[in-house]
Amino acid sequence: MADQSVLAGAAPDFECRGVVAGHGSVPVVRDLDLSLAAGTVLAVLGPNGAGKTTLMTTIAGLLPRLGGDVLVAGRPLPNARPAAANKAGVVLVPDDRALFTTLTVRENLYLARKAGGPDIDATMAMFPALRKRLQVAAGALSGGEQQMLAVARALVQKPKVLLIDEMSMGLAPVIVEDLLPIVRRIADETGAVVILVEQHVQLALEVADEAIVVVHGDIGLRGSAAELAADPGRLEAAYLGEVQPVPR
Structure with missing residues (x-):
């Protein structure tokens, strides 16, 4: 803690x-x-x-x-x-997740990533189940996978808050x-x-x-x-x- x-x-x-x-x-x-x-x-x-x-x-x-x-x-x-x-x-993960559902997991992360932020592969270390789904459209993910993606998308923005x-x-x-x-x-x-x-x-x-x-x-x-x-x-x-x- x-x-x-x-x-x-x-x-x-x-x-x-x-x-x-x-x-x-x-x-x-x-x-x-x-x-x-x-x-x-x-x-x-x-x-x-x-x-x-x-x-x-x-x-x-x-x-x-x-x-x-x-x-x-x-x-x-x-x-x-x-x-x-x-x-x-300051990075917000909203309650509706606000994903680009027609884009793949990797594309959602790529669009969100800030310069100097962690790369996509490094971020996937926290979400091993999502790593296997990088080429899948966000709209085809399960609810849990979509939430993982929403949080991962926030992490590639290198949040302080x-x-x-x-x-x-x-x-x-x-x-x-x-x-x-x-x-x-x-x-x-x-x-x-x-x-x-x-x-x-x-x-x-x-x-x-x-x-x-x-x-x-x-x-x-x-x-x-x-x-x-x-x-x-x-x-x-x-x-x-x-x-x-x-x-x-």
Whole structure:
């Protein structure tokens, strides 16, 4: 597991300072603060409609922030400019995967790869099952293979901050059990900050360092993943909105 501490005087590798996210002028997530070091996996948990996907798309610049700042390596990202966020190292794996379904696995990876990023063959070391499917159209892959491709496509962009929204969407639990440990490996081997939105709570907590529970736009619970996993009653209460939000 990553050392989550940030050395005194050093800028965190990723920060949210008072971020307000929403649609139009309506806030969905309010005054969110995060400070994460390289190699940290943060699990973002919470019931449907809590604002988790809105937060992810806002960090990636696809939605305008209604307030606050997002910083990568101490540098603030411009608001609502996804190309600038991507250039700074923020890469989103969306919940719909957004693959080019008529292109092959290799072609999807080739189009996404940044100069200086890991080559396709090196990336396939994390996805041996996908290596055999490089010449297959993305639309012909199984759901699990498509999710592998979506994550692999993010990795060839050399992310500093990897946002994964609902990796388990539409997948059988047995497939999720195989996929989620890859998140831990990515953080450990690349040093990327990984922010993972996930409904399979216990599986997410097994691979995460830290976790937050978002309820009605506020952080209802925050702590180490191990602490939260050991207290399922407190987790359930947070999901049901039966705890006071964490003070801002």
